[in-house]
Amino acid sequence: MNNRxxxxxxxxxxxxxxxxxxxxxxxxxxALVDGCGRGAISFTPAITNGMVEIGRSYTxxxxxxxxxxxxxxxxxxxxxxxxxxxxxxxLSASNAMTVRAIFKDTTKPTLTLSAPVNNSRLTNGLVSVxxxxxxxxxxxxxxxxxxxxxxxxxxxxxxxxxxxVKLGTNSVKAYSVDTCNNTSPVSRVSFVYxxxxxxxxxxxxxxxxxPNLNNTWQEVGKSLTLTAKPAAGMVVSxxxxxxxxxxxxxxxxxxxxxxxxxxxxxxxxxxxxxxxxDYHGLFMPQQAPLDPNSTNTSFHTVASTNAGMIKLTLTxxxxxxxxxxxxxxxxxxxxxxxxxxxxxxxxxxxxKPPILAxxxxxxxxxxxxxxxxxxxxxxxxxxxxPKPAVVNSPxxxxxxxxxxxxxxxxxxxxxxxxxxxxxxxxxxxxxxxTLPDGSAFSQGAALLTNGWWPVFAPLYGGxxxxxxxxxHAQWNGNFxxxxxxxxxxxxxxxxxxxxxxxxxxxxxxxxxxTSVTGWELGTICFFFGNLPVPNGxxxxxxxxxxxxxxxxxxxxxxxxxxxxxxxxxxxxxxxxNGTILHPVTGKSTPYKGTLVKFGTDAYGAGWFLGPSESxxxxxxxx
Numbered sequence: 001m002n003n004r005x006x007x008x009x010x011x012x013x014x015x016x017x018x019x020x021x022x023x024x025x026x027x028x029x030x031a032l033v034d035g036c037g038r039g040a041i042s043f044t045p046a047i048t049n050g051m052v053e054i055g056r057s058y059t060x061x062x063x064x065x066x067x068x069x070x071x072x073x074x075x076x077x078x079x080x081x082x083x084x085x086x087x088x089x090x091l092s093a094s095n096a097m098t099v100r101a102i103f104k105d106t107t108k109p110t111l112t113l114s115a116p117v118n119n120s121r122l123t124n125g126l127v128s129v130x131x132x133x134x135x136x137x138x139x140x141x142x143x144x145x146x147x148x149x150x151x152x153x154x155x156x157x158x159x160x161x162x163x164x165v166k167l168g169t170n171s172v173k174a175y176s177v178d179t180c181n182n183t184s185p186v187s188r189v190s191f192v193y194x195x196x197x198x199x200x201x202x203x204x205x206x207x208x209x210x211p212n213l214n215n216t217w218q219e220v221g222k223s224l225t226l227t228a229k230p231a232a233g234m235v236v237s238x239x240x241x242x243x244x245x246x247x248x249x250x251x252x253x254x255x256x257x258x259x260x261x262x263x264x265x266x267x268x269x270x271x272x273x274x275x276x277x278d279y280h281g282l283f284m285p286q287q288a289p290l291d292p293n294s295t296n297t298s299f300h301t302v303a304s305t306n307a308g309m310i311k312l313t314l315t316x317x318x319x320x321x322x323x324x325x326x327x328x329x330x331x332x333x334x335x336x337x338x339x340x341x342x343x344x345x346x347x348x349x350x351x352k353p354p355i356l357a358x359x360x361x362x363x364x365x366x367x368x369x370x371x372x373x374x375x376x377x378x379x380x381x382x383x384x385x386p387k388p389a390v391v392n393s394p395x396x397x398x399x400x401x402x403x404x405x406x407x408x409x410x411x412x413x414x415x416x417x418x419x420x421x422x423x424x425x426x427x428x429x430x431x432x433x434t435l436p437d438g439s440a441f442s443q444g445a446a447l448l449t450n451g452w453w454p455v456f457a458p459l460y461g462g463x464x465x466x467x468x469x470x471x472h473a474q475w476n477g478n479f480x481x482x483x484x485x486x487x488x489x490x491x492x493x494x495x496x497x498x499x500x501x502x503x504x505x506x507x508x509x510x511x512x513x514t515s516v517t518g519w520e521l522g523t524i525c526f527f528f529g530n531l532p533v534p535n536g537x538x539x540x541x542x543x544x545x546x547x548x549x550x551x552x553x554x555x556x557x558x559x560x561x562x563x564x565x566x567x568x569x570x571x572x573x574x575x576x577n578g579t580i581l582h583p584v585t586g587k588s589t590p591y592k593g594t595l596v597k598f599g600t601d602a603y604g605a606g607w608f609l610g611p612s613e614s615x616x617x618x619x620x621x622x
Contacts, residue, residue: 529615
């Protein structure tokens with residue numbers, strides 16, 4: 001019988017008496033061992049010489065020994081099996097009867113794990129796992145490596161086996177089992193397999209490296225940081241590995257130790273002195289135009305998730321530090337260029353994948369190009385221009401800006417955004433404005449050497465953006481405006497993915513008793529915004545055109561639709577606002593905008609909000 005101990009009583013006919021066939025028993029006797037439990041049986045009345053009397057009743061009592069429990073009786077009478085779980089029962093002796101008392105072992109085996117030692121670091125990948133196991137009926141010891149499949153390690157009290165471990169952290173569990181399938185508590189250890197390998201560090205002429213780890217043995221997988229110190233007039237060109245792969249370009253090189261790793265650091269004459277300074281610019285997908293005068297309209301892949309602004313400061317040693325701005329976040333960026341003008345900088349982002357900036361310095365133009373990428377999710381190109389150090393910029397002034405959608409390509413009904421900005425004597429730009437859906441934005445920037453300045457304003461909680469280049473020499477630029485879809489929005493619920501054009505000019509308050517517009521008679525036109533007229537070009541929207549007269553900064557409506565109209569122009573800032581009675585809602589609807597001067601005349605543009613779409617406002621001389 002498997003997995004149990006039992007006492008067997010066999011009662012056979014013998015002249016009215018039966019003799020126990022298993023052995024000669026005294027009044028009290030020990031059960032025969034035939035499995036995995038131990039115990040004893042007693043008879044009342046006592047039997048003599050192992051003989052019982054046919055037909056007489058006997059009380060049988062099973063008593064388990066320490067570490068065992070009584071399970072049940074099995075009585076085989078005339079080929080019929082009867083079970084009884086009571087430790088004591090009355091038996092009427094009969095011919096050809098077999099009685100078994102079954103006991104089960106309840107004692108769990110023991111196991112200790114003595115090697116490897118918990119939290120140890122090992123340099124050999126073939127690890128001896130050993131310990132001790134204890135049980136009177138030990139069946140086997142099992143070892144589990146890294147939550148894998150259990151492997152038998154023998155059935156000896158002093159057990160041992162070997163396992164092949166992986167690089168890094170490993171875990172081993174071990175337990176023992178007895179013949180009754182009792183299992184010991186599990187013993188666990190964890191350890192690190194960290195083999196050592198030789199490291200070769202070759203230092204080129206023109207500098208030194210600390211710490212000096214050349215020809216030392218280092219743990220494979222361990223992170224090491226080496227720092228180069230260039231000699232006077234020298235800079236680090238690059239760090240390369242055994243296969244010539246670029247590891248770093250700055251003074252510091254952090255690497256992960258590998259088998260037979262060789263690292264080489266090269267130095268070169270310092271090319272950075274004339275290029276020291278600040279560099280500002282944008283990154284966006286390749287097909288987006290970088291030239292503010294470009295007519296390329298393939299902006300469709302630009303999104304808040306793959307575009308933004310970078311601001312860097314470059315030192316005379318080629319080191320850079322600054323910020324990467326995107327999705328409403330500001331992320332520190334630091335690293336260094338090699339003498340070849342190449343740099344790889346990893347930009348960590350809390351809760352988001354890091355960004356790898358692969359930058360290239362153009363020594364001929366003095367600009368920074370390259371790209372930034374988030375693994376395989378997206379990749380964008382970088383255009384950073386130098387910021388000149390100026391103390392009295394001739395462009396210092398206040399400017400007004402008209403932000404117009406391209407009505408030839410736009411799929412939305414949109415008015416014109418309005419903005420104003422200042423340029424300080426040091427070339428700092430401060431821009432504030434409102435888009436045609438009423439979204440306000442602001443951003444600080446700087447005039448760059450080529451006369452451009454970058455605009456990046458995160459919108460809608462970082463899920464949208466306004467991005468583009470302004471060309472101060474041409475007084476214009478273009479933006480990419482992205483607004484994410486939102487079914488809860490009354491205006492533009494499907495979102496916006498539009499190119500908008502920016503026109504700007506300096507704004508100076510008019511002289512006393514001088515028209516703020518530069519002209520006296522003109523028109524103000526309203527279009528889109530759910531107005532009940534055909535949504536054609538602005539010139540065709542004559543049903544909502546008013547004739548106006550501008551005297552100094554005072555505006556008088558001369559003629560037009562019967563809907564009540566007000567218009568006020570702020571002569572000090574060039575901003576305009578007013579109201580119009582909307583024929584659909586019957587409510588007084590506010591509108592806002594700005595004047596932009598071209599030559600001696602000023603033109604006005606702005607926006608208002610209809611019940612479900614944006615509307616536009618234009619003011620022109622007659």
